[in-house]
Amino acid sequence: MNEQQLLQVFAVMLFMSGLGAIVSTKNLVKMIMGFQVMIWGVNLALFAGGIVNGQATLFSTSLVVLSISVGASVEALALSLTILVFRRYGTLNPWKIRRLAH
Numbered sequence: 701m702n703e704q705q706l707l708q709v710f711a712v713m714l715f716m717s718g719l720g721a722i723v724s725t726k727n728l729v730k731m732i733m734g735f736q737v738m739i740w741g742v743n744l745a746l747f748a749g750g751i752v753n754g755q756a757t758l759f760s761t762s763l764v765v766l767s768i769s770v771g772a773s774v775e776a777l778a779l780s781l782t783i784l785v786f787r788r789y790g791t792l793n794p795w796k797i798r799r800l801a802h
Contacts (some may be wrong), residue, residue, distance in 0.1 A: 702713045707748035714741030728792045732775060739771040 714737055721734030743764050750760020754791075782792065789797050 703752045703754070704748050707744060709744035711741045711748060712769065714744060716741075725796065726793045728794060729779075731794075732778045732782065735778070736771065736775055739767065743767050745759070745773075749765070 718734045718737030718739075718741060721737060722731050725731055725734065746763045746767060747756060747760055750757040750763070785797060786792055791797060
């Protein structure tokens, strides 16, 4: 197994662990953290996919930098919305919020 395949295996592991965190938790902040772990897995896959002859291409590196900046923006927006939800409903459990909205 070469370096590129190893990185892709770790990328899949990161993505799946983030997805598992999103599915299994009942806390909005932990869901956002799981989403970020998924984004790290995608970034690693983008980076690993761009390795040619042992070196990363400029295109893959640019995609990773763009993905990091977009991911940080999405995380900041999600955390600010989570603060607003907590102030309004007093809980971070999405199941309770869903019941309170009706």
